Amino acid sequence: MSDPYRPIKTRVEKVITESPTIKTFVLRPEQPIEFQTGQFVEMTVPGIGEAPFTPSSSPQIQEQMDVTIMNAGRVTSLVHQLEPGATVGVRGPYGKGYPLDKFDGKDILILGGGVGLAPLRSLLYALYAGPDRFKRIVLCYGAKTPAEIIYKKQLDEWRRMEQVELHQSVDKAAEGWQYTEGVVTVLVDDVEIDPAKSVGVVCGPPIMMKFGTQKLLGLGYADEDIYLSMEKNMSCGVGKCGHCRLGPFYVCKDGPVFTYAQLKDIDKIWD
Amino acid sequence: MAPKFVSRDTFARFIAGVTGGHELYGHQTQEGGPPHIVRTSPGDITLGTARAVEPVKAFVCPPREDLGECFDGEPVPDTPLLALVGLTNCDLQALKVLDEVFLGGDVKDPYYEKRRQNLLIISMDCTEPRDVCFCTFFGEQPYPEDGYDLNLSPLSNGEQGYLVEAGSDKGRELLAAQQGLADATDAQLRQRQQQRTQATRKVDQQAAEAGLGNIEEIAEKLRKSKEEDAEFWHTHANKCVECGACNFICPACHCFLRVDAAERGEFKRFKNWDSCQYPAFARVAGGANPRSRRTERLQNRFEKKFDFLPSTINRWGCTGCGRCTEACAGDIDIREVLKDILLS
Numbered sequence: 001m002s003d004p005y006r007p008i009k010t011r012v013e014k015v016i017t018e019s020p021t022i023k024t025f026v027l028r029p030e031q032p033i034e035f036q037t038g039q040f041v042e043m044t045v046p047g048i049g050e051a052p053f054t055p056s057s058s059p060q061i062q063e064q065m066d067v068t069i070m071n072a073g074r075v076t077s078l079v080h081q082l083e084p085g086a087t088v089g090v091r092g093p094y095g096k097g098y099p100l101d102k103f104d105g106k107d108i109l110i111l112g113g114g115v116g117l118a119p120l121r122s123l124l125y126a127l128y129a130g131p132d133r134f135k136r137i138v139l140c141y142g143a144k145t146p147a148e149i150i151y152k153k154q155l156d157e158w159r160r161m162e163q164v165e166l167h168q169s170v171d172k173a174a175e176g177w178q179y180t181e182g183v184v185t186v187l188v189d190d191v192e193i194d195p196a197k198s199v200g201v202v203c204g205p206p207i208m209m210k211f212g213t214q215k216l217l218g219l220g221y222a223d224e225d226i227y228l229s230m231e232k233n234m235s236c237g238v239g240k241c242g243h244c245r246l247g248p249f250y251v252c253k254d255g256p257v258f259t260y261a262q263l264k265d266i267d268k269i270w271d
Numbered sequence: 272m273a274p275k276f277v278s279r280d281t282f283a284r285f286i287a288g289v290t291g292g293h294e295l296y297g298h299q300t301q302e303g304g305p306p307h308i309v310r311t312s313p314g315d316i317t318l319g320t321a322r323a324v325e326p327v328k329a330f331v332c333p334p335r336e337d338l339g340e341c342f343d344g345e346p347v348p349d350t351p352l353l354a355l356v357g358l359t360n361c362d363l364q365a366l367k368v369l370d371e372v373f374l375g376g377d378v379k380d381p382y383y384e385k386r387r388q389n390l391l392i393i394s395m396d397c398t399e400p401r402d403v404c405f406c407t408f409f410g411e412q413p414y415p416e417d418g419y420d421l422n423l424s425p426l427s428n429g430e431q432g433y434l435v436e437a438g439s440d441k442g443r444e445l446l447a448a449q450q451g452l453a454d455a456t457d458a459q460l461r462q463r464q465q466q467r468t469q470a471t472r473k474v475d476q477q478a479a480e481a482g483l484g485n486i487e488e489i490a491e492k493l494r495k496s497k498e499e500d501a502e503f504w505h506t507h508a509n510k511c512v513e514c515g516a517c518n519f520i521c522p523a524c525h526c527f528l529r530v531d532a533a534e535r536g537e538f539k540r541f542k543n544w545d546s547c548q549y550p551a552f553a554r555v556a557g558g559a560n561p562r563s564r565r566t567e568r569l570q571n572r573f574e575k576k577f578d579f580l581p582s583t584i585n586r587w588g589c590t591g592c593g594r595c596t597e598a599c600a601g602d603i604d605i606r607e608v609l610k611d612i613l614l615s
């Protein structure tokens with residue numbers, strides 16, 4: 001009998017400091033883990049605890065996986081102390097990721113906030129991996145301050161790519177900030193896009209997800225064309241422990257990616 | 272296979288015969304109190320007249336399941352063969368919920384599966400349902416019709432012996448292997464029927480007195496009610512002391528927390544019972560909590576049982592056993608909450 005709660009032994013290959021509170025961990029599991037972009041894994045610090053994270057690397061690379069982790073509490077603060085060579089556990093992948101086949105032939109408008117850019121980086125890799133599959137990818141990314149911007153190298157790369165159109169904002173600008181100041185939703189005002197021929201993807205803190213969704217609805221996006229990554233308390237990851245219930249769904253198994261159409265009738269989805 | 276008769280004198284021998292090779296757990300009943308299910312021996316079983324204090328889930332997903340070492344070690348360790356004597360229909364119905372939760376879907380819980388496979392279920396009829404029982408409200412009855420290996424019907428509380436019926440291949444085999452058991456007589460079967468009718472009537476009456484109406488109607492109201500701030504929810508929730516007893520004593524509540532711990536130099540994993548009435552149950556990093564208030568958590572308990580489970584696994588998450596009503600430190604009576612939903 002195989003044990004769904006048992007993680008695969010995994011070596012931390014590399015630790016990249018992205019911002020004062022966010023680090024990317026390059027992981028090498030003893031057995032390759034195949035995932036779809038948007039799916040998540042449970043990462044274990046042995047003897048300490050587990051937490052769910054979404055791989056931020058390309059789903060095409062299986063022997064190695066990046067997770068980008070914000071120091072947010074008990075487990076993540078210990079994760080942040082890990083150094084290359086450390087052993088962690090990874091189990092998964094779990095849930096439903098982004099349905100790329102439904103995106104076919106459409107432009108993609110992506111709204112990301114804070115560490116919410118992690119799953120979106122994986123999505124971007126997947127989107128521009130297939131040549132010419134997605135002609136236009138618009139990424140609107142907001143962080144609190146310039147210091148809290150993650151993936152600075154990739155952002156520069158994306159800025160140079162023809163397929164990708166990058167808009168950036170920070171809530172509070174600093175010396176030398178050359179892009180927008182304000183919340184991420186204001187970036188969308190600069191984007192010319194036809195809601196009927198595109199899909200919207202939103203990932204970030206709850207408040208940003210809420211206003212991001214309202215923004216897209218205001219532009220005329222259909223409920224079923226808005227894709228949201230929901231964060232709920234999780235423990236098992238496989239629909240057994242009851243922690244992640246959201247209305248008629250378990251986020252771990254029916255999500256974490258949902259369309260707004262699936263969620264809109266549920267009470268208090270943004271809480 | 273026709274029901275058999277086991278006399279009072281041979282009952283212990285019969286139990287020993289059918290439960291050989293198993294760790295035996297059975298009712299221990301003290302004067303006036305509900306039975307407890309304890310590790311016992313055939314001669315020491317004293318069957319109660321209704322369900323035990325302990326819910327069946329304690330035997331298939333124990334409060335703290337040891338999942339072994341973090342990475343290595345045996346995948347899923349063996350667990351002992353258990354014989355449980357005295358399960359009642361409300362527990363058998365709860366097992367169906369647990370089976371759906373832990374064995375249904377794409378992923379099976381192998382720890383549950385192993386314990387479940389190793390269970391020999393010897394159930395019984397309730398002859399004197401407890402005052403808090405309302406199982407008939409969910410379309411069930413205070414005696415098992417399926418889901419058991421062997422079922423016992425005590426005649427006059429065992430004074431006149433027991434009727435034994437097999438409900439599975441395993442049960443039929445075990446029963447066939449017992450020498451010299453007479454078929455139940457027509458008079459005995461009539462007596463069983465009378466006892467069953469009487470017990471059913473008592474529960475029906477209790478449910479009617481509680482003013483519960485119809486469960487479908489209550490579920491419909493719960494689904495539609497957007498008025499989550501209705502006064503009655505607060506009134507009940509304000510009595511909650513967040514002890515979790517209602518969840519832990521419930522035979523159908525299944526929520527757990529995956530826990531890691533370092534023990535004697537080993538990195539261990541556990542699955543511990545958890546309670547949705549605890550403040551941190553739904554809390555996420557950064558402190559956001561979709562159910563930070565007791566009212567929201569009480570509503571969650573009812574939504575889970577009367578909306579989520581019926582819509583996902585087509586079963587009520589409550590079997591009417593009344594354990595939570597007896598256990599609640601704040602005197603919250605599940606029937607009163609259901610009635611208030613109905614009247615809302």
Ligand SMILES: Cc1cc2nc3c(=O)[nH]c(=O)nc-3n(C[C@H](O)[C@H](O)[C@H](O)COP(=O)(O)OP(=O)(O)OC[C@H]3O[C@@H](n4cnc5c(N)ncnc54)[C@H](O)[C@@H]3O)c2cc1C
Nearest residue numbers: 051052053054068069070072073074075076232551554556
């Ligand atoms: C699908 C999904 C994907 C995610 N992806 C990412 C990602 O890519 N990057 C990222 O940085 N974050 C991600 N997160 C968020 C991340 O999982 C959390 O930041 C992480 O779980 C925080 O764990 P912690 O122990 O450090 O925080 P804490 O705040 O200490 O604990 C959080 C969890 O522990 C529970 N808890 C805390 N204290 C107690 C207590 N006393 N009793 C009981 N329970 C308690 C909380 O209820 C909560 O479940 C994701 C979350 C989800 C659901």
Ligand code: SF4
Nearest residue numbers: 511512514515517599
């Ligand atoms: S048993 Fe009663 S007091 Fe305890 S958590 Fe449940 S509702 Fe609250």
Ligand code: FES
Nearest residue numbers: 235236237241252
């Ligand atoms: S995380 Fe356990 S049910 Fe979703």
